[in-house]
Amino acid sequence: MHIPDHYEFLNHSKIISGKCALETIPAELGGYDAQKPLVIALKSVVERGLKKKFIKTFSNSMVVLGGIYDEVREYAGISLAQDAAILFKARGCDSIIALGCGPAVDLAKAVNVLVSEKIDNLSAHYEGAAIKGPLKPLIVVTAGRSNGREAANALVVDNRELVSDFLCPDVFIIDPRMTPGSCGESVAESGATAMAQAFAVLTDRGINPMTAAVAHPAMSYLAEYLAKGVKRPKNRQASVALANASVMASAAYSNSRPGMANLLAGELAEATGISAGRFERIILPSVIAAMLKKKAWIEDDLYLAAAGIDGYAATPAGERTQRGLEVSLNIVGGLKKVLPVSLSEMKVQKHFLEKAAKAAAAKSGKRFTEAECASVLAQAWDAAGKVK
Amino acid sequence: MANEIAIRIKFFSGIDRELKLENYNHEQGLAMNVPAGKRLKWALRTAGMPAFSNHAYFRSGERISTRAKLRNGDEVTCLKPSGGG
Amino acid sequence: MREVIGSNNRILEIDLSTKKFTVSEINKKDRNMYLGGKGMGLKLLYDRMEPGVDPLGEDNMIAFTMGVFMGSGAPCSGRFEAVTKSPLTGIMTCSSCGGPFGMALKTTGWDAMIIRGKASAPVYLAIDSKGVQFKPAKGIWGKDMNQAEAALLKEGAGALVIGQAGENLVRIANIRSGHRFVGRGGMGAVLGSKNVKGIVAKGGEIKIVPAKKEKFKKIVRRFNKYINNNPVTSGTYRSFGTNSATIACNTTGTIPVRNFTGGSHGEVHKISGETMAERFKTKWDTCKPCTIMCGHKGTIAGEERHIPEYETVHLLGSNLEIFDPVAVSDFNELCSKYGMDTISLGGILGWAMEATEKGLIKTSLKFGSTEGVADMIRDIALCRGIGKDLAQGSRLAAKKYGGEDFAMHVKGLELPGYEPRGAVGHGLGYATANRGGCHLSSYVISIEILFNMANPFTPKWKHYMVKFMENLFAAINSLHICQFTAYAVMFEPFLVKVSPFPLLKVLMGNMAPLAMNLMDVSLFPETWHAILGKHYIPYLGMLKFIKAGERVHVLERYMNTREGISKKDDTLPLRLLTEGRKCDAKEHTVPLEKMLKKYYKSRGYDENGIPKKRLLRRLGIKIQ
Incomplete structure (x- = not known):
């Protein structure tokens, strides 16, 4: 394997996955000398009745839930963070549990900064001030749709990103009682995000042993369980596997560079207000097709992760790159029944494409040209029928 | 008097001008003492309003009719129908 | 003067890129199905414009369409419609205006005008019954709406102009005709993106007459009777304008207060139609022809000004917790000068005040204070400092700085003055x-x-x-x-x-x-x-x-x-x-x-x- 001249990798989080994972929370909190967490929950998670299940697991513990703030919807804004921080202080809480993925985690991180740093808003940090030290313990109970940022050392509140190594959650709880998705569409979106992230890591020329090690099982889980999870969102085994894949892909991706699909999807999501996961699902096949056409060189890891050791061993070394891309294409293709497959089907306004290509190329650090990005988007425009 | 209640009627839409109320102040409105149990219609007549069927009356944000019984401390807003923009 | 029965059915299609124009006709079927005005404008663009075009690009089109009523003498018929793809919302927008341009264009012989392409340098369009002349706008580009309109009116009976906001592609820029505006959706920026400072129509070349004169006369009498009998159209609108609804809305909790966090306020009577009528000695200043007469002017700060209407009063007043009618009028005047929609501007300022309060942006804006508001309006119109971002509308500003949860818009268009x-x-x-x-x-x-x-x-x-x-x-x-x-x-x-x-x-x-x-x-x-x-x-x-x-x-x-x-x-x-x-x-x-x-x-x-x-x-x- 290639040895990089230099690499860095940060993953602070402990992952507790499997049956009765929720019951370990009191012990985990105890390890941080905390016993009164504030729970920040996604509204959609509460509506699905998961809050009740969650509370039940604390019935025999010494932990007292300081409060449950369940006003978190799709958008994480400072107003909500301020409200939750007030609740945190008023109830004398000492730790935070995010119940749900995506905005609940972003918001929990923001509340953590507010209460730990004893500040009212994040304006100083947006202007460059660093987070001074370790924050309160933060546990994430994964549930609902992931935005691919949960395990990252970053938060996005009010569409503004704040990066600090202290922002990594301390513990991830992946419990089969919480992970089943509400619908195939939601599972597919999370899956598409994880897939795009794992793909970006495994095809990045700057791949290092650690990002590869973490992205590898993420891709393997996706290859095996994504289609199944989308078809049967309530399937516990598949949902646990996909939740693991999401956390792992997110952790690896936060130590890697964004791929073309991630950048383009991010730009289009910003322009249209539609989630990036949907665009990633559409754009990734076009990115892969462009790589196949270009015969781009990538590490064998992609194929090994996606096809498993048997398939890998049975394929001549010279063909593994191409086969890796083909298998990836198949994995994404499995989502075509639940998510749109082309930008035209999404009714994205064509004039956004040019701007997205330009912005993505500018953010890629000269890895992709505007023309390459534009070409991928042009293919993604009417990709219907072309995806396997 | 024990059987009297104090109410306040605020006139807008030029009704105050039509009633020729002297030194009328929109903020203060018209303070009146009326016998307990009287209806808005009675108070409006007493204030000198000749016709009031086309007007709108509000008490604590709720629209009321001229047949509504008045309560002590009531503040009634009296308007002509309006259209907005 | 030539008499035309009902409608000319002529469409003037102008291509700014090639500086050419064509004349086409509104067919009978479309006339019956879409009537005219808004319906016709939409139909014309539906037939001509591809979806997905950049609203500020060459491919976007803007249509100005008159209705059958215009010029006929029907009551309150002095209105025309503008239709385009909005740069603020990215979707279709239609806006009705009661300014003199409509009558001028229709009596010049055109029922509709469609503009496409982009002029290579700033121009204004001079329209007569034969077609259009593309004239350089050197002398008026950069001028405010008052100056630009005064200049154009030397050449015709009615004009449309944009202000500096339109030139700077401010997404809430409007178009003015007289004291009326094609207000919503940033149509001023669409004209600005096409390098069109204004359009002037000669007017008075034809006379519109109804086909059934006697019947029409009878109908008009009945129409006027209805208007004059109705307590709203003949009463409160005439006396206090659209702002007559202020007290009713405040009483029922339906005015916007403090960026839509509240629905009523104790000081609202200070900006009500009644107060303004009394304080500013208002008189009528209406669209023409008009029987309702909701538009008013009055003496404010020693000069004759148009009285702000309901939406302006609430978006630039109560929504910002400002209850000084002179200040609201000052802001309104600035918008009339630079050319911006007062509703959207009020929504943006409300967002900016709350975003400032929450530490998302740094401005001197504060709820309840007029300090810095006029300067911010200028900054938005001229795209200076943070004004450049606010000029994109509250949706895009919130995307950049956060605060999407309190950006009060639907599909990108800021909410009007009802809670x-x-x-x-x-x-x-x-x-x-x-x-x-x-x-x-x-x-x-x-x-x-x-x-x-x-x-x-x-x-x-x-x-x-x-x-x-x-x-x-x-x-x-x-x-x-x-x-x-x-x-x-x-x-x-x-x-x-x-x-x-x-x-x-x-x-x-x-x-x-x-x-x-x-x-x-x-x-x-x-x-x-x-x-x-x-x-x-x-x-x-x-x-x-x-x-x-x-x-x-x-x-x-x-x-x-x-x-x-x-x-x-x-x-x-x-x-x-x-x-x-x-x-x-x-x-x-x-x-x-x-x-x-x-x-x-x-x-x-x-x-x-x-x-x-x-x-x-x-x-x-x-x-x-």
Whole structure:
């Protein structure tokens, strides 16, 4: 394997996955000398009745839930963070549990900064001030749709990103009682995000042993369980596997560079207000097709992760790159029944494409040209029928 | 008097001008003492309003009719129908 | 002067890129199906413009369309429509204006004008009956609206101009004609992007005459009688303008206060229509012709100014917790000078004040303070400092700086001056309005609050009221006549007049379709037929008229769905859906989901809000 001249990798989080994972929370909190967490929950998670299940697991513990703030919807804004921080202080809480993925985690991180740093808003940090030290313990109970940022050392509140190594959650709880998705569409979106992230890591020329090690099982889980999870969102085994894949892909991706699909999807999501996961699902096949056409060189890891050791061993070394891309294409293709497959089907306004290509190329650090990005988007425009 | 209640009627839409109320102040409105149990219609007549069927009356944000019984401390807003923009 | 019966049916199509123009005709079928004004504007662009174009690019088109009523002498008919793809919302926008340009263009011999392409250098367009001249705008580019309009009016009877905001592509820039504006959706920026500073029409080249003169005269008499009998159109509008609704809305908790966190305020009487009329000695300053006369001017700060109307007063006043009418007028004057929509500007400033309060941006703006507001208005118009970002509208500003949860817009268009938590049907109207946060699309608050005919807090039948009013107003805006005339006409039918009010209210609350269909609006189609000399069949003519309104509304929706609009966009700002208000005895929000589902069903949309093919076929809309 290639040895990089230099690499860095940060993953602070402990992952507790499997049956009765929720019951370990009191012990985990105890390890941080905390016993009164504030729970920040996604509204959609509460509506699905998961809050009740969650509370039940604390019935025999010494932990007292300081409060449950369940006003978190799709958008994480400072107003909500301020409200939750007030609740945190008023109830004398000492730790935070995010119940749900995506905005609940972003918001929990923001509340953590507010209460730990004893500040009212994040304006100083947006202007460059660093987070001074370790924050309160933060546990994430994964549930609902992931935005691919949960395990990252970053938060996005009010569409503004704040990066600090202290922002990594301390513990991830992946419990089969919480992970089943509400619908195939939601599972597919999370899956598409994880897939795009794992793909970006495994095809990045700057791949290092650690990002590869973490992205590898993420891709393997996706290859095996994504289609199944989308078809049967309530399937516990598949949902646990996909939740693991999401956390792992997110952790690896936060130590890697964004791929073309991630950048383009991010730009289009910003322009249209539609989630990036949907665009990633559409754009990734076009990115892969462009790589196949270009015969781009990538590490064998992609194929090994996606096809498993048997398939890998049975394929001549010279063909593994191409086969890796083909298998990836198949994995994404499995989502075509639940998510749109082309930008035209999404009714994205064509004039956004040019701007997205330009912005993505500018953010890629000269890895992709505007023309390459534009070409991928042009293919993604009417990709219907072309995806396997 | 024990059987009297104090109410306040605020006139807008030029009704105050039509009633020729002297030194009328929109903020203060018209303070009146009326016998307990009287209806808005009675108070409006007493204030000198000749016709009031086309007007709108509000008490604590709720629209009321001229047949509504008045309560002590009531503040009634009296308007002509309006259209907005 | 040449006499023309009803309508010229001539379209002037201008290509700025090639500096050429063509003349085409409105065909009979389209005239019958889309009437004119808004409907015709949409149809013309539907036939000519691809979806997905950049609103500020060469491929976008802007249409100015006159109705059949214009120039005929029908009451309140001095209105024309502008239609384009909005740079603020990215979808179709239509805006009605009562300025003199409409009459000038129609009496120059044109029923519609479509502008496409982009001029290589700033120009203004001089229109006469033969066509258009492209004249360099060197002397007026960079000038404010007052100066630019004064210069153009030397060459014709009516002009359209943009201010510096339009030139700077401010997405809330408007277009002015006289003291009236093509206000919403940033049409000024569309003209600015095409390097067009203004358009002047010669006017007075033809005379419009109705085909059935005697019948038309009789109808006009009846129309005027209705307007003069109605307490709204002849009373409060005439005396205090649109701002006459301020006290009623404040009393019922439906004015925006502090960026839509509240619905009433103790100081609001300071900016009411009554106070302004008394303080500024107002007199009429209306569109022409007009019988209602809601527009006023008066003496403010020692000079004669147009009196701010309801929306301006509330978006630049109560929404910012500013209750100084002179300050509101000052802001209004700045908008008239630079050319910006006061509603959107107020929404943006409200967002900016709250964002400042929450530490998302740094400005000197503060609720309740006029300090820094005028400077910020200038900065937005001239795209200076943070004003450059605010000039993109509250949606894009919030995307950049955060605060999307309190950016008060629907589909990118900032909300007008009615708080929907006090009138939930009006909230549904905001969510479903085609151009975004628009009060005029259905204006159900008139039924809920102003005429007190329905419980404002219940979602019951609100979907039907919204649908009915949307169809009616789409048809009225296609005739084209002032929307306010509807209030005079709707309550005139015999059954409505003789029914006791409580009975009507019970009927409206429990059997809204029956109650709404009691409203006889046949006067509108009757006038249209008299002008064009067509035979009018009572009742059937009215049904056809309402169907034409439905067609116009659904066409606009369909055009928007081609731009990506669906159920996800038919929503309200989070604040209105999730936060209760302190001013309410019992906190409540807008039960949108419940109403929206029924609305889609009654409209014939699928569950994602897309018009079904069956509906499009029934309305004769060609599927593209």
